[in-house]
Amino acid sequence: MTESVPPQLTHVQPDGSAQMVDVSAKPSTARTARAVSTVQTTGEVTQLLAQHGLAKGDALGTARIAGIMAAKKTPELVPLCHPLPVAKVTVDLELDAPAHGSVRITSEVKTTGPTGVEMEALTAASVAALTLYDMIKAVDRSAVIAETKVLSKSGGASGEWSRA
Structure with missing residues (x-):
């Protein structure tokens, strides 16, 4: 039986300390990443959102800009x-x-560079979800931000990847 070698974490040095990965030798390529986050709330809140009926204003537009x-x-x-x-x-x-x-929040980020934009896509979806939560919490304190994840990425040495 062969033992599998665990993958090396790129942001960790052999002594366990954190490091920023050196991407200086990597070629710049077109890169895209998509991510999603979901805010679970009530039907009444989604109706208020659809009708722009929240006292704080345009929650969807504000969340979009925040993302x-x-x-x-x-x-x-x-x-x-x-x-x-x-x-x-x-x-x-x-x-x-x-x-x-x-509310399903989907983000897409594009760049041309030596490393991918998965973190930017995740950050966009996450902050949009946080902003939406902030805007609806007065009418639904039990709202939940759920399942933030990368949907797909393209570009770079690893090429295309998509969540099945």
Whole structure:
């Protein structure tokens, strides 16, 4: 029986200390990443969102802008992320059927650079979800931010990847 060797964590030195990965020798390529986060709430709240009926204003528009801004600030929030020239960020918020009461937040980030933008896409979806929670908490304190994850990525040495 052969023993499998665990993969080497790129952000950890042999002594266990953190390090920023050296990407200076990697070629710049077009890279895209998509991520999603879901805010679970009530049907009444999704109806209020659809009708722009919250006292705080346009919650969906505010969450979209927050997500876009967050993607651009990722290296300031996540210590070992490389600053990248973010070329495009989209954040889409989709209301589920009112009976289900959830909002699906999908982000997409594009760049041309030596490393991927998965963290920027995750940050965009996460901060949009946090912002939406902040805007709806007065009417639903039990809202939940659920299942934030990368959906797909492209570019770089590892090529295309998509969640099945």
